[in-house]
Amino acid sequence: MEKKIYPKVWNLDKVFMGGGKSSEFLDHINRLEALVLDLEGRVHSLITPLSTNEVMKVVDLIENVGNIRLYVSQATSFITCLLAQNPKDQDAAILRGKIAQKESRYEKELSKVKKILTYTKEDVWESLLETEELKEYRFILNEWRENADKNLSEEELNLISDLMVDGYHAWGQFYNDLVSGISVKILINGKEENLSVGQAINLRSHPIEEVRREAHYVLESIWKEKEELFSKIINHIAGFRIQVNSQRGIKSAIEDPLKKNRMKEETLNTMWAVISKYKQPFSNYLKRKAEMISGSSMKAYNFWAPVTKSNQEIKFEEAATLITEHFSQFGTELEGFVKQAFYEGWIEAENRPNKSAIPFCAGFPLTGKSRVFMTFSGTFLNVLTLVHELGHAFHNHAMKSVNALNKRYPLSIAETASTFAEMIIFDAAMKKANSKEEKLFILDEKLKRSVMNFMNIHSRFLFEQRFYKERNGGIVSAHRLNQLMEESIKEAYADSLEQPSIYSWVWTPHYYITQSPFYNFPYTFGYLFALGIYVKAKEKGKEFEKDYLALLRDSGSMTVEDLVMKHLGEDITSEEFWEKGMELCVQDAEEFIKLTSS
Structure with missing residues (x-):
């Protein structure tokens, strides 16, 4: 061949x-x-x-x-x-x-x-x-x-x-310019390497704990050194937003992002309430994973660590073949789309220094095509990042026939398409797994996504809530930002993460996106929403692709509540809707504990 x-x-x-x-x-x-x-x-x-x-x-x-x-x-x-x-x-x-x-x-x-x-x-x-x-x-x-x-x-x-x-x-x-210009020196296999922030962050999934730990603390020292500068940036962004909101009659920082996401506050509160009820299974997973790696509690720099030795290097060509093969089993439209993306050079994946640290998908609506940006260093995590961004690109593809004003969909729905694409790869990989080690590896990656959405993103949401509340009264110091971050992580992770990065407010780029505050909860919404859609896709097979495309095309012209009711017949202001998706994630956590008990 x-x-x-x-x-x-x-x-x-x-x-x-x-x-x-x-x-x-x-x-x-x-x-x-x-x-x-x-x-x-x-x-x-x-x-x-x-x-x-x-x-x-x-x-x-x-x-x-x-x-x-x-x-x-x-x-x-x-x-x-x-x-x-x-x-x-x-x-x-x-x-x-x-x-x-x-x-x-x-x-x-x-x-x-x-x-x-x-x-x-x-x-x-x-x-x-x-x-x-x-x-x-x-x-x-x-x-x-x-x-x-x-x-x-x-x-x-x-x-x-x-x-x-x-x-x-x-x-x-x-x-963005400041972060892109930072380089760090990290010792890898006895050799000191000069890396961009993006390359250093990629080391969080390195198989050697010493490398992960060093990358974590080297970055932490950089953030500590520059915390005063970053605190000025985040305070100025928030301060401007608060003043403009006041002039516009907007009373809280969450009001505008809810409108932009075409979502009721009732929906958001219900989603977080369900997530808060189901923290324990994911705390159990973190504890068990920590025991497997090097201790009784999960250290932040070990969260992305592989749990088995099956973390082989995946070449970019192999990733492209894997993605194309599994996308083809979902539908012909998705298969044709992803082939075009790979063959026509839509993807910037080269692993090199002096490029941005942040993966993204850029849509070009006049030509109906997209471009995907990332740094591919050969891990399964990179494959998932690539798939995630291709999901965004497929959403753009689905909107080609929609008129210009109805093309713009809210962030919450944008994350649905990307997460749905991840689910295709996860499911396919799990079916192909021939050993307990492979199954654990895939389950671990799935559970990382659950923890990120139910704990990490929850911590971002809590931090931003508290930051804006205090910023209303004046400048929030770097020291206080660290405290707020630490408190938010502790609550969101149900006290199950040790040595967390209190500088998450520095290196998380979403806090600095000026188009919208609270660039966090849409990810969690999209994650749980995608799980619900994926269940229906598995039930209907390739026939579902037509329904999926219809849902994506409607995503720019109705509220999320109406969109879900029209295409799924579900009320998303009820806990029952969110618990359906949550049950799948809890099953993953329970399966992980079961497989690691023997």
């Missing part, structure tokens, strides 16, 4: 030829500028609709808004990819500033549009949404109307938008 060779370095020239000096990309920027100018002109002459006779005026306007969003997304994704592969790319950094300015102007005009629409009389509004031309935009237009900044004048909206570019968002970019 002929051995397949897949590129490990992505092909960005198929998006825009020439990287940061691309003339094609400059043409794209010029086209975006023309679209923004056109929108500014339209909004300047826009008046509140008075009857359904003005429906085409509204249609033209929102289609222009949607078109700009596609152009901005295409440009932002390209620049993100350039800076990830080379954080010192000055051309890309300059382009990032240009796009940020145009996006800021676009957001200003969009805020004006939303505000003008709020003045439409209720009967006229309902009549407009019933027209054939606007029916498919009903959800997003109602969302605009409900979330419009009614409390702010046009001048205040413009000021906030201007400040976001070089103030608010700049802090988030500064954080």
